[in-house]
Amino acid sequence: MSDPLVLRQGAEALAGPFPPLLAEAEHLATTVLLGEHGRRRPGQGDNFWQFRPAMPFDETRSIDWRRSGRADGAFVREREWQIAQSIILWIDQAASMSFGSLKDGTTKGQRARLLGLATAVLLIRGGERVGLTGLRLPPRAGESQLARMAALLSEQDEVDYGTPEATGMLPHSRAMFVSDFMGDMEPVEAALTKAADRGVRGAMVQVLDPQEEGFPFDGRTIFESMSGGIRHETLKAGDLRDRYLERLAERKDRLRMLASTTGWQFLTHHTGDSAASALLWIYGALERRN
Template identity: 35%
Template sequence: MARVRVLPESARSPGRRETESALSLADRMPHLVLESRRVAANLAHGIHGRRRAGTGETFWQFRPFVAGEAAQRVDWRRSARDDRLYVREREWETAQTVWFWIDRSASMGYVSELAQAPKIERAIVLGLALADTFVEAGERVGMLGLMPPRATRRIAETMAQTLVTDRFSLEEDLPPQAPVAPQHEAVLISDFLSPLHDVTAMVEGISSRGARGHLVMIVDPVEETFPFQGQAVLHDLEDGLSLRIGDAVSWGRAYRLRIEEHREALQQLARRRGWTLTIHRTDRPASEAALRIMTLVSTARGTGPGGR
């Protein structure tokens, strides 16, 4: 029977090891994404193919003036350097800000000997790695209720420091009711073991203004299989309750059925709101979930192949 344990509150904040693991994963992400996109031939620049001419404010490049264009588009200072007329192009900046939320409540401290890492460590590594990858691709990243959108190249360290100094979120298993602008995206990383009506209210609150979202469900393998026998004591890590049961095998059958029903309801919720649901087991590499999420984000923006 697999041994399980629960990490203390002090272990539910990112330390040097989690931050370094996230940056290491982020370093590998471009290669993983490129390998995936090579099949679909849809990736041109970075993760989302953002860098192209558009209506933004950031200078991108000069290009030769084309007959028929409005004369006010000519950059006369640049054109004065030689005998050609040039237009100052700006970078297309309609790619959305990405908002993250990482569940650090008590249930995320659960870990069995079958897992590669505790749920909270995997959630933090995934969140920081994805944020680093988004920023590298030219996106802005914020944290719901904690940090405004930023595009710093030290985004992983900045987010880690924000989490370390935030103690309130250690008691919350769902994100705050923070406004998310239309066309922005939310990446929510949790075990989503909260009551379905609470998760539904949260998703509908974020998506009501037109924001897209991605639910990343972190699962320990023991939470899926419930491999216990005989008498057992079940502990509610959020409320501190305990329940002694006499036949763990019978409980296991009922438990697995309820877990399946809960996940199906989450999948229907995500599909109904145009969101995605990713289920990631902690006995699998973090890179698998990271690549899938990047694929789903690109697909949601119409820049990549579909995936479930």
């Protein structure tokens, strides 16, 4: 049997990041002031939407007689169409996401996890079902799902670059991929094509560090991947700047075109920018019906 003290210390160390991450995500979610999560079309639901003139096919019981009494004709009281949707998230947890140059220590991975979990907070509290791709966490509703997500998102993969996974996406549902998208593009294209074939629409959020956008390097520089598996040394880093920025721009254009082709939305977000503005964009992108 394991030593109970050692087991408890290990458990506390493992669970340590979860409450702060969830608390930060909940705080971020509250900064995005949103109303009720109803779908603005008639159907089954609890919230009033509008009155409309009664039609010949309407049943007598559907007529609102109080409203009709204030007019010459009969009116039907319609409610908002509210039905839980399934949203699947893929948050890149590869080694490349642990890079960060900001003084406050924010890394790409931290921002990606924060945006992913804050999005889940908004959606779940709006009555949606949220899960993680790759069958890691099937979509479910309820506050307990947020704790499960926080636990899984606090892990880190050992590979240099993440590969999006489309497994577990239900037909005609929604999804979100959050990554730096600095690795091989073929798996990204394959995942979005597979999603589009199932009628899945969603959002891609590319998270980059300011240094990755500005390339402020000159002279002798050693470039090394976060896992240490890739290494390049140069005496004239400044000479690489234009080529690097050109390739980065090409990658963004490719991602943007891929999103457009598959009916998704695309955003590049920098860790030095407001997380709240990115969350607001994400929420709007996932709400947009294509």
